Amino acid sequence: MKPRQKRIVFVLIALVAVGIAGFLANSALQSNISYFYNPTQIVNGEAPKGQVIRIGGMVKEGSMKRLDDGLTVAFIITNHNDEAAAQYTGILPDLFKEGQGAVAKGKLNEDNVLIASEVLAKHDEDYLPPEVADAMEKARAASANATQEKAQ
Amino acid sequence: MSINWFKFSSPATFYPLAGKLIPIFGVLTALIGIFGLYWGFFQTPDVLTDQKQYYRIIFIHVPAAWMSMWLYVIVVAWSLIGLIFNARLAYMIAAAVAPTGAIMTVLALFTGAVWGKTSWGTWWDWDPRMTSELILLFIYVGYMALRSAIEDNRRSDRASAVLALVGLVCIPVIFWSVNCPDPNQCAALHQSSSMSGIESNILFAMLTMTVSFWMYCFLVPLMRARNIILEREHDTAWVTEMLEVKK
Numbered sequence: 556m557k558p559r560q561k562r563i564v565f566v567l568i569a570l571v572a573v574g575i576a577g578f579l580a581n582s583a584l585q586s587n588i589s590y591f592y593n594p595t596q597i598v599n600g601e602a603p604k605g606q607v608i609r610i611g612g613m614v615k616e617g618s619m620k621r622l623d624d625g626l627t628v629a630f631i632i633t634n635h636n637d638e639a640a641a642q643y644t645g646i647l648p649d650l651f652k653e654g655q656g657a658v659a660k661g662k663l664n665e666d667n668v669l670i671a672s673e674v675l676a677k678h679d680e681d682y683l684p685p686e687v688a689d690a691m692e693k694a695r696a697a698s699a700n701a702t703q704e705k706a707q
Numbered sequence: 708m709s710i711n712w713f714k715f716s717s718p719a720t721f722y723p724l725a726g727k728l729i730p731i732f733g734v735l736t737a738l739i740g741i742f743g744l745y746w747g748f749f750q751t752p753d754v755l756t757d758q759k760q761y762y763r764i765i766f767i768h769v770p771a772a773w774m775s776m777w778l779y780v781i782v783v784a785w786s787l788i789g790l791i792f793n794a795r796l797a798y799m800i801a802a803a804v805a806p807t808g809a810i811m812t813v814l815a816l817f818t819g820a821v822w823g824k825t826s827w828g829t830w831w832d833w834d835p836r837m838t839s840e841l842i843l844l845f846i847y848v849g850y851m852a853l854r855s856a857i858e859d860n861r862r863s864d865r866a867s868a869v870l871a872l873v874g875l876v877c878i879p880v881i882f883w884s885v886n887c888p889d890p891n892q893c894a895a896l897h898q899s900s901s902m903s904g905i906e907s908n909i910l911f912a913m914l915t916m917t918v919s920f921w922m923y924c925f926l927v928p929l930m931r932a933r934n935i936i937l938e939r940e941h942d943t944a945w946v947t948e949m950l951e952v953k954k
Contacts (some may be wrong), residue, residue, distance in 0.1 A: 557777055558795075559791060559792070562790055562791050563791055565790075566787050566791060566872070568936055569727075569869075569872050569873075570872070570875075571763050573872065573873065573875050573876045574879075577875075577876045577877075577878070577880060578839065579877070580879075580880050581842055581878065581879060581880055581884070642746070645830065648825070648826055648827050648828025648829075649757075649758065649759070649761075649825050649826045650757050650758070650826045650827065651828070652757060652800040655757075658831045658896075673829065674828055675827050675828050675829065675832060675896060676828055677827075677896055678757065678758075678826060678827070678896075679757075679904070681755070681756060681757075681904035681905070682755055682758075682762065682765070682904065682905040682906055682909050682910075683755060683756055683904060683906050684752035684754060684755055684756070684906060685754065685755070685756050687906060688756045
């Protein structure tokens, strides 16, 4: 082989190796790097008490309320099977909403309530003004109704 | 029409060509950028379902993040051309692109942190995409450091090209790190990319800004490439001749 062909082979092998490494890294990342506990694990007592942990899931609809001191917010994190209660004193992130994903970091107290020192909100891929979002929601509901009527 | 590509692989031909292209890319960067910012600030909604004015940082954040990944691919591509064809100009272009890529990475990380503090509630988190973007920054810095650490140009070219090639592994990780089957089981704070849930004016402004960033990413590396050429070829006949003429 000429030197240039050798170099091409070297580069191709290197590219394939890098590709495989990237693929492996990706699949490792996607097969659940759960850096947080889910509510089921909290209910089953799998999470250690008195240690800083994270709980991730959805904020349950209608679960958010302000405690009497006026600063602390109590809410429930759910994975639609189990629920974990959490409390947080401070300014909540702007995207923190009921029905949206969130991660709370803190320690569990004796009653299995997470006293959060930090609350992170996840965001969705929507970048829509409210009126457009409403219209889309209505259209979706209408088409869902239409398909239901067809089915009947 | 056939183009003799090897003609352009000579720094002596490339240098004046780059000189002609620079003003074109400069004008395009400015015009498209001004238009994109105008559209982003005045033709887009002020309030979204869950975000307020600060969402507008995406007009900088997303183009910068895209360019940080894309420029790395460019660095690797020119490095490989250099490795295969022993073309010194290809290495010089790779070296010229890398600092701009590093700046784009810093810009993406910085704007993301500012936005994240308000919306996620934190400046920084070890979300897979943020972590791999930070590693990309280290790879850019390592590439530039390795280049300047080896005195001999030919050896530094080849060594840094191999480093660039290995670092390529970071790009697919950044790109696919958020496409997780169940978002509630994954650590990612970033949402999966979606072109359907975005209002069309926001998307338009974002893509316009991306084009402007892209033009900038031609402009500055071309300027830097000219400097590198002059520095490396300073004792060749054509540089001496050109400088003579200028005097």
